[in-house]
Amino acid sequence: MRANEHVSGGERTAKVRLSVGIPAHNEERNIGSLLRNVLGQRLSDCVELDSVIVVVSGCTDRTAEIVEEIASEDTRVRLIREEKRRGKASAVNLILKESRGCDILVMLSADNIPTAGSIEEIIKPFLHESSLHESKPFLHKSFLHKSGECAEHRNCDCEVVRRIGWRIGCVSGRPLPVNDNRTLFGFASHLLWNLHHLISMRYPKLTGEFYAMRVGIVDRLPTNIVNDDLYIEYAVRRKGYAIVYADKAKSLMRGPETLGDFIRQRVRVHIGHYQIAGMTGYRPKTTSISDTIRHLIALTSFHNMHFIAASAFFEMIARIVAFFKFHSGRIPVMWMPVETTKTLQDGLHQRQ
Numbered sequence: 001m002r003a004n005e006h007v008s009g010g011e012r013t014a015k016v017r018l019s020v021g022i023p024a025h026n027e028e029r030n031i032g033s034l035l036r037n038v039l040g041q042r043l044s045d046c047v048e049l050d051s052v053i054v055v056v057s058g059c060t061d062r063t064a065e066i067v068e069e070i071a072s073e074d075t076r077v078r079l080i081r082e083e084k085r086r087g088k089a090s091a092v093n094l095i096l097k098e099s100r101g102c103d104i105l106v107m108l109s110a111d112n113i114p115t116a117g118s119i120e121e122i123i124k125p126f127l128h129e130s131s132l133h134e135s136k137p138f139l140h141k142s143f144l145h146k147s148g149e150c151a152e153h154r155n156c157d158c159e160v161v162r163r164i165g166w167r168i169g170c171v172s173g174r175p176l177p178v179n180d181n182r183t184l185f186g187f188a189s190h191l192l193w194n195l196h197h198l199i200s201m202r203y204p205k206l207t208g209e210f211y212a213m214r215v216g217i218v219d220r221l222p223t224n225i226v227n228d229d230l231y232i233e234y235a236v237r238r239k240g241y242a243i244v245y246a247d248k249a250k251s252l253m254r255g256p257e258t259l260g261d262f263i264r265q266r267v268r269v270h271i272g273h274y275q276i277a278g279m280t281g282y283r284p285k286t287t288s289i290s291d292t293i294r295h296l297i298a299l300t301s302f303h304n305m306h307f308i309a310a311s312a313f314f315e316m317i318a319r320i321v322a323f324f325k326f327h328s329g330r331i332p333v334m335w336m337p338v339e340t341t342k343t344l345q346d347g348l349h350q351r352q
Contacts, residue, residue, distance in 0.1 A: 015048040018123065019102040019215070021095035022054045023088055024110035026337065028061040030344050031110055035070045035077060038108070041119045044127065052077045053098045054110075058085030063110075087333040089221045092228050099215055106212045107229075111342055112175070112251040114210060122173050122212045122249035169217050169241025170232065172200065173210035173249035178344065185262050187304065188311040189255025194299055195292060197247065203285035204245035206233040209253055217241060222279075224333055227272030234282040257340035263318050265338045270322030275331060 020038050024031055031054070038052055056064045056079060064081060071077040080094050092107070099105045104123050108114065175193055179186030196207065208229035218235045225231050236243060256262040277283050300308050325331075 017050045017102040019099040020052045020106045023091035026061045027110040055080045055091040057082040112253045115250045118249045125244045169236035170213045171244045172206045175209040177255045187307040200245040204243045210251040254344045261338045261340045266318035267322045274326040
C-alpha cells in the first residue's frame with residue numbers, strides 16, 4: 001500500500017487506494033460525462049482515487065480522443081488502447097492488471113452514470129470492515145451463501161460476514177433505467193431491474209453495470225467468457241468471500257428500446273448463464289423461474305398486466321433462442337452493441 005496517510009482520531013493511518021475501471025467500445029456519446037462524473041464524486045477522507053482506467057477496444061469513433069483530452073487535464077485518468085476488439089473479458093483483464101497495488105476496484109459500464117455519492121456507497125461495506133488487509137476468508141464447505149438480516153444493507157451477505165466469518169469480496173450496485181416506463185420496452189427494462197433488485201435484496205449477485213471488488217481476489221478471467229461479472233461472482237464465492245448488495249449505490253443506464261435490441265441483449269445474457277453453468281455448475285439466483293415468478297407477482301397490478309405478459313413472453317423467447325445458440329456453439333464473446341442503450345444522455349434530458 002502507498003505511504004499516503006491521513007490523520008483520524010489522533011492516529012495516522014494509510015489511505016485506501018481506489019481504482020475505477022471502464023471498458024469502452026464506441027462510447028463517445030457518454031464517456032466524457034462518465035469520466036467527469038467519476039472524477040467529481042466526493043469520497044471519504046480515508047479514500048484516495050488513485051486511477052480511472054479506461055480500456056478502449058477497437059473503437060471507430062472519438063472515444064479514445066475524448067479520454068485523451070480528459071487525461072491531459074487529470075493524470076489519474078489512464079487510457080489503454082486495444083487496437084482490435086477481443087471481447088469484454090480481455091478489457092477487464094487489462095484493468096485487473098493495471099489496478100494491482102490498489103485496494104478496491106470499482107467497475108463501471110461505459111454507458112452508465114453513477115448518481116451523486118454512489119461510489120462512496122459502493123465501497124462503504126469495505127470501509128466498515130475492521131481491516132481491509134488483515135485476516136483471511138472463511139472457507140465454508142459450500143460457497144453458495146445463505147443470507148440473513150442485516151440492518152446496514154438489509155438482506156445480504158453482511159450478516160454472514162459477522163455470523164460465520166466471511167469477508168466481503170465484492171459489492172454490487174443498483175442500476176436504474178432512465179427509459180420511459182409508459183412504453184413497452186421502457187417498462188420491460190424497469191421490470192427486469194426491479195426484479196433484479198428484489199432478488200438481490202435476499203440473494204446478492206453482481207451486475208456488470210456497477211460493482212466494486214477487492215483487488216487481487218480475481219487475477220484473470222478466461223478470455224472466452226460472455227458474462228464477466230457472473231464469472232467474478234462465481235470466483236469470489238468459490239474462494240469463500242461474501243457478496244453484498246448496496247442498494248443505495250445507484251447508476252443510471254438505458255435499457256433497449258426496440259424488440260431487436262431487447263432480444264439481442266437478453267439472448268446474450270442467457271448464453272452467458274448457460275456458459276458459466278457448463279464451466280462451473282454455478283447458476284445465479286436470477287435464473288430461478290420460481291423466484292422470478294414470486295417477485296413478479298409482487299410487481300403486478302391490473303393496469304400493467306398487458307406489459308407484464310408481453311415482457312414475460314419476450315424473455316421466454318430470449319431464453320429459448322439462447323438455449324439453442326449455446327448448444328450449437330454460437331457463443332457471442334464479441335457481441336454486437338445494443339445501439340438503443342447508448343443514448344443515455346437523451347434519457348437524462350427526458351427525466352429532467
